[in-house]
């Protein structure tokens with residue numbers, strides 16, 4: 001299956017509800033009710049109020065027609081524009097560090113495994129750091145993903161200082177002249193202050209050990225959590241400066257419309273999307289391709 005076909009399959013649930021509803025509205029006669037119904041469909045599709053209102057405003061600025069095809073094309077153009085330009089990971093010159101952030105259950109460990117696989121397929125050498133020392137199971141999971149992807153894993157005992165794990169892993173990356181370190185981090189939000197301090201410490205270690213080097217701080221959010229994801233992003237961004245978002249579990253949700261809200265409400269680029277649990281189920285986010293899969297030309 002091609003990359004694009006996999007994305008289409010991943011978005012099937014969202015197309016079944018959100019897209020189907022929007023297409024229904026496109027068949028309405030022109031007039032104020034059309035805009036109201038379109039806005040309602042967007043809001044119900046988890047696009048969120050501010051983003052839905054903006055889309056309607058841009059829609060109103062165009063001449064409306066009876067033609068569902070032309071209306072679809074108008075929405076497609078507005079959505080592509082809203083999603084912005086593709087934002088690839090910045091990993092050059094090597095060695096690069098990728099800190100993977102997010103609340104427990106968002107999909108961090110799975111994303112790391114898939115990203116390791118993706119980068120290995122591009123010919124990059126990868127090391128993983130088991131920085132979520134709070135959960136023994138997270139360390140074990142990372143080791144399994146590392147074995148699958150052909151990436152060594154630096155781990156300490158459960159309860160160890162995560163910044164020390166990342167420090168050791170960076171030393172190993174330099175000694176072995178590897179290309180990318182991907183570090184897992186803890187995501188227990190009930191000790192928010194401690195967690196953010198811990199992340200800042202890891203950040204400082206990376207900045208000291210890789211001076212001027214490429215560092216990505218990727219926040220993984222569960223795409224099915226909509227507004228919650230936006231709040232999480234604000235919190236993490238304030239603490240450590242997020243360089244990009246990973247939207248995980250887009251395949252498991254009918255709430256794919258939330259991608260528009262997330263892209264618009266947060267001034268942060270979406271860099272990767274997760275569309276399943278298999279090693280191949282992580283893709284660079286391509287706004288045009290995403291729009292083609294979400295609002296296909298029929």
Ligand code: GDP
Nearest residue numbers: 104105106107108109110248249252274275276
């Ligand atoms: P963490 O606590 O943030 O490390 O989250 P995990 O990586 O352990 O993921 C939590 C659950 O979500 C696991 O059952 C994963 O298999 C699942 N998961 C993660 N990413 C995806 C995805 O893109 N699609 C689907 N369907 N499931 C995912």
